[in-house]
Amino acid sequence: MSGLADKRKFYIGGEWVAPRAPNDLEVIDPSTEEAVAVISLGGQADTDAAVAAAKAAFPAWAATPPAQRLAHVEKILEIYKRRAPDMAAAISAEMGAPQDMSLNDQAAAGSYHIETFIEAFRDFEFIRPLRPDTPTSMVAWEPVGVVGLITPWNWPMNQVTLKVIPALLAGDTVVLKPSEIAPLSSVVFTEIVDEAGLPPGVYNMVNGDGAGVGSQLSVHPDVDMISFTGSTRAGIAITKAAADTLKKVALELGGKGANLVFADADDKAVTRGARHCFYNSGQSCNAPTRMLVERSFYETAVEQARKVAEETAVATAHQPGRHIGPVVSKQQWDKIQDLIQKGIDEGARLVAGGPGLPEGVNRGYFVRPTVFADVTNDMTIARQEIFGPVLSIIPFDSEEEAVAIANDTIYGLTNYVQTSDGARRNRLARQLRSGMVEMNGQGRGRGSAFGGVKASGRAREGGVWGLEEFMDSKQISGWDPDA
Numbered sequence: 001m002s003g004l005a006d007k008r009k010f011y012i013g014g015e016w017v018a019p020r021a022p023n024d025l026e027v028i029d030p031s032t033e034e035a036v037a038v039i040s041l042g043g044q045a046d047t048d049a050a051v052a053a054a055k056a057a058f059p060a061w062a063a064t065p066p067a068q069r070l071a072h073v074e075k076i077l078e079i080y081k082r083r084a085p086d087m088a089a090a091i092s093a094e095m096g097a098p099q100d101m102s103l104n105d106q107a108a109a110g111s112y113h114i115e116t117f118i119e120a121f122r123d124f125e126f127i128r129p130l131r132p133d134t135p136t137s138m139v140a141w142e143p144v145g146v147v148g149l150i151t152p153w154n155w156p157m158n159q160v161t162l163k164v165i166p167a168l169l170a171g172d173t174v175v176l177k178p179s180e181i182a183p184l185s186s187v188v189f190t191e192i193v194d195e196a197g198l199p200p201g202v203y204n205m206v207n208g209d210g211a212g213v214g215s216q217l218s219v220h221p222d223v224d225m226i227s228f229t230g231s232t233r234a235g236i237a238i239t240k241a242a243a244d245t246l247k248k249v250a251l252e253l254g255g256k257g258a259n260l261v262f263a264d265a266d267d268k269a270v271t272r273g274a275r276h277c278f279y280n281s282g283q284s285c286n287a288p289t290r291m292l293v294e295r296s297f298y299e300t301a302v303e304q305a306r307k308v309a310e311e312t313a314v315a316t317a318h319q320p321g322r323h324i325g326p327v328v329s330k331q332q333w334d335k336i337q338d339l340i341q342k343g344i345d346e347g348a349r350l351v352a353g354g355p356g357l358p359e360g361v362n363r364g365y366f367v368r369p370t371v372f373a374d375v376t377n378d379m380t381i382a383r384q385e386i387f388g389p390v391l392s393i394i395p396f397d398s399e400e401e402a403v404a405i406a407n408d409t410i411y412g413l414t415n416y417v418q419t420s421d422g423a424r425r426n427r428l429a430r431q432l433r434s435g436m437v438e439m440n441g442q443g444r445g446r447g448s449a450f451g452g453v454k455a456s457g458r459a460r461e462g463g464v465w466g467l468e469e470f471m472d473s474k475q476i477s478g479w480d481p482d483a
Helices: 044-063 066-082 084-095 099-122 156-170 184-196 210-219 232-243 269-282 295-311 330-345 399-407 422-431 463-469
Strands: 010-012 015-017 024-029 034-040 127-129 137-143 146-150 173-177 203-205 225-229 248-252 258-261 290-294 349-352 370-373 390-396 414-418 436-439 471-477
Touching (some): 010 184, 034 084, 044 137, 044 146, 044 203, 044 210, 066 099, 099 463, 156 184, 156 225, 210 232, 258 269, 269 290, 290 295, 290 399, 422 436
Parallel strands (some): 370 390
16 A cells, blocks of 8 residues: 555544554545555444544533534634645545536535535524414424434535534534545545534544444434435435434435426527536436437437537546546446446437447546437336436427326436426426426525435435434423513
8 A cells, every 4th residue: 555645544532543443445546546545444443432422522512602603614614615625636536526627516515515504504593483473382493413424425525514514503413424435535624624623522534334334323322313325225224224223314315317308498408408417427316317308309409419428528537627537436337337238238229428438548437428319218227327427318299298207216306397488397396206306407596405305315405404404393382582
């Protein structure tokens, strides 16, 4: 491991500590397939120590005035912005986000969420009347306790800040287990939190894998809540593991978003949708990977999507410019290749891309931006979350058929609609079964919650809803409003 960055320490009780029983793992740069750092995977003793530190710190932290907790988070934001280049470099190295995208989107997502939580928290009422006419009946929002946070590799700081920041503001104490595939950004984040000077034990970080630290947090009797982002399969396992201790469980899981494109959509709708699908090398749970196109516009849309795929450059994460980088790992690359081949074998029309590495590439986990047409919704590529730059295009003949196809999935995270008909947009927004619906390229408003339904989990992350996710409500009667 000579020459690798040594990131084997954990952050427990306000100190960087060595693992109790080192179990080292190399962090691989997906652009080069070379190891760039070494971490240790935590064991039961490390998990127990982190949970104990969080449990000991909880009473005092929960009792701090909200303004004091807010000041700590404002300090975290200040340092985070200063460390943004370090954060971006870590993300590029660990999961392959291109240099510019890593700074402007990946790292910037963290500062955006911290700012949004600060805004929501300033107006948050921890105790409020049930109704204006019930001054002695109150609803109080209380911290849950010790929360275990398990985060993924595809948008590391997006997910870390969506969990750590509202938990801290709510008055919870936390144990973070970042993805072992992409842990370096969380090491930088932990350095930021350490510099911000939170009381010891309020924030703890232990590296580990799902079968180890992840499972240990899920069953730990002193952990009051688990917040997990990742695969639906892992979310089911965590829910079962947490059941015996009756933890609160919040899950943000996979997706297979449908993008309904009608013939009256604006002239950039297909291009916008295809680019969104390929963005972050397709490694986003809310990617619009199924493009449903009205029959009269279908072949035009297929040609537009083909052009986007062929114009999408693929290159190393370690250079500037508008391109997509590699996918995160050899395991992920192999899975995507298998699914692309499955699309061919099941009879979908390969319009662009396909299996294998892009031209001129001989190393790195790079995937050719791929478009399939004439997909039916029973094909594997329409059912499974591919998590790569692969777009499936499906024709439809009526609005009712489009809704039926879109809803015919186990997932329910984000759906998309492209039409100039406002009444149709309003109808579809209510008929599509998902936690979010975005239409005509308009993103969700600042402070909106992110989350889904069905096999996409039912967490609500961001804004006021994201704060309430990390609290319990208490009903109080007999309150003295004059005291």
